[in-house]
Amino acid sequence: MKKFAVCYQASFQELKHVKTLTTAAMLMAVSVVLGYFTIEAGPYLKIGFGGVVNQFVYYLFGPVAGAVYGGVLDLVKYVVKPTGAFFPGFTLNAMLGGVLYGTILYRKPLTFRRALWADLVVALICNIFLNTLWLSMMSGKAMMVLLPMRVLKNLIKWPVDAALFYLIAKRMESLGLVRMIRKFQAE
Template structure:
């Protein structure tokens, strides 16, 4: 398993030198910035959007290294273009961890519903419920347990829908990408 993990990171790092991978990643980052603008802000702490799909697609196609890098770039560009208060590096870390998780679970693997559920479940649990709740608690001066119930409920309710959406989009994107690679 360790050797497989190292192989994934090495292969993913090579993608960082590919013009095709960088170009496609840049297009997905731009799409993420657009999708982020059309998300639904429920409360200051809760937002519903589909920007996660672009992060997942980058990591699925090009691996964890590119997923981490794209998470970093996307979060910084998002702050520069659409600032929402002061910059906080915790959210950048969360975006990078999300890219890592998607890369580890989806890169070079057959796209299956179960795998999409695992990937999205891990991101929801570790990033959305875990890290982002901690960052919001630190920034707003509220206890984690005050913020947790609404964030937990939102992520549990959306998990199946987001997972199914991830599965469907991932299959479509991979089919298109593979057809492009054949040319």
């Protein structure tokens, strides 16, 4: 339990640095732009590419900063490109996703197993359970009608998303970009 407290405290401290906020804001802009390349495979099924950028923010800045980033990003994306009615449950999901990814990835050695675990936890809790619940509430369709396609989509995307994040983050580490961003934050 003490490790969680230290993790959350350190992540909270990240929010006090202007450099953290500017770095997160720049990555948020990249995520918004990548959101324009979302593939809509039906009214309740979207495949997007901004998640890798978001995971990188959670990896760099932790669960508290991740929750703030996720909530603000959800609101910004809605203002920039609304896709239906606003529903606060999706903002809550974005924040919870930031907390979960940040808790699993922040200040820990990045391994493919850890990336897989983080993606699985978020897929099960946020994407499959909560997002399906919110969609059910909004559309009036039974959860069990929406669930099979959402489970299939997340099972397919789970290893792909984890591999993409892992490969990109590892490449950025090998190029020294992660170290440079962290050094930039410390100055």
